[in-house]
Amino acid sequence: MNHQRSSLNARGPRGRLTVALPLTAVAAVAVLAAGCGAESSGAGSVTAQETTPATDLTIAVTDGDTTTWTLTCDPVGGDHPDADAACATLDKSGDQAVPAASTDQMCTQIFGGEQTATITGTWKGKAIDASFSRENGCEIARWDLLTPLLPKVTGSQAS
Numbered sequence: 373m374n375h376q377r378s379s380l381n382a383r384g385p386r387g388r389l390t391v392a393l394p395l396t397a398v399a400a401v402a403v404l405a406a407g408c409g410a411e412s413s414g415a416g417s418v419t420a421q422e423t424t425p426a427t428d429l430t431i432a433v434t435d436g437d438t439t440t441w442t443l444t445c446d447p448v449g450g451d452h453p454d455a456d457a458a459c460a461t462l463d464k465s466g467d468q469a470v471p472a473a474s475t476d477q478m479c480t481q482i483f484g485g486e487q488t489a490t491i492t493g494t495w496k497g498k499a500i501d502a503s504f505s506r507e508n509g510c511e512i513a514r515w516d517l518l519t520p521l522l523p524k525v526t527g528s529q530a531s
């Protein structure tokens with residue numbers, strides 16, 4: 373009976389598989405080669421990937437009637453009447469104004485008007501659902517920090 377070992381089952385002098393290392397090396401080269409050539413220097417062959425803006429918001433403001441706008445930042449877009457300034461305001465004051473006022477904070481009892489607003493969507497890549505009013509000094513301050521994202525309220529509009 374002629375017993376021949378298959379080359380895949382060949383064992384070296386110490387009984388170890390001798391094919392495993394070459395097969396591992398071939399597999400590694402194949403994986404590396406698959407990644408090569410993914411980039412191309414040809415002008416027409418680069419595929420643009422759509423990116424989702426880190427800021428994609430819906431702003432609803434109620435002042436008797438409700439007006440709703442959309443806003444994206446990076447890139448700036450949407451139908452907000454002053455999208456550039458709104459995005460700049462979020463960059464400057466959003467960290468302070470978007471979170472709700474602390475419930476243990478003392479606020480002056482000054483009524484700033486019946487206007488309310490909600491901002492929902494994604495801001496800095498995180499989901500938000502923020503509500504705004506002008507019911508006291510703390511809420512007025514939050515609103516004013518976000519002007520022009522939220523509309524400026526003048527004295528005649530406050531009552």
